[in-house]
Amino acid sequence: MRRSLACAFLFLVTPLFAGRAATYVLNKGDITQTLVMKRETAQSVSFSFVSECKKEKCKDSLGGMATQDPFRHPTGKDYKGSFAAEEYLYEKGKCRVIFRVDMESASMVKVLASACPEHKKKKCPLEIDGILRLQRNKR
Numbered sequence: 001m002r003r004s005l006a007c008a009f010l011f012l013v014t015p016l017f018a019g020r021a022a023t024y025v026l027n028k029g030d031i032t033q034t035l036v037m038k039r040e041t042a043q044s045v046s047f048s049f050v051s052e053c054k055k056e057k058c059k060d061s062l063g064g065m066a067t068q069d070p071f072r073h074p075t076g077k078d079y080k081g082s083f084a085a086e087e088y089l090y091e092k093g094k095c096r097v098i099f100r101v102d103m104e105s106a107s108m109v110k111v112l113a114s115a116c117p118e119h120k121k122k123k124c125p126l127e128i129d130g131i132l133r134l135q136r137n138k139r
Contacts (some may be wrong), residue, residue, distance in 0.1 A: 024109045024132035030055040031124070035109055035132050037099070043068045045088050047099065049111070049126070056123040066090040066099055085110070094118070097126065107134040
């Protein structure tokens with residue numbers, strides 16, 4: 001009986017965690033990065049991530065689903081510019097990207113591309129030193 005109640009509770013609560021898409025942007029030098037994230041469940045987000053350099057006329061993108069794994073720590077080192085965050089992991093083939101979303105207000109995201117050989121481009125890197133900030137809607 002308890003198990004069925006717990007399953008029913010999760011089934012009813014999960015849609016409450018789903019929300020609108022949030023857009024995060026980082027402009028650093030000639031590179032612009034845009035990340036659009038949408039919470040799908042309590043443990044997963046769908047995302048679209050684009051890195052673009054207008055000067056070099058190159059663009060790289062990545063998209064899919066990233067899941068939260070609170071028990072996995074991808075590296076043993078502390079991240080530069082750390083903040084209390086929920087981490088979402090995207091893995092496909094040899095590509096591994098972590099999105100660190102600010103837990104306090106969800107207004108910042110740090111992208112950590114620990115291994116993405118098919119997206120290793122010097123002109124349009126997936127990981128640059130900086131934090132993507134929430135883009136507010138302009139009315």
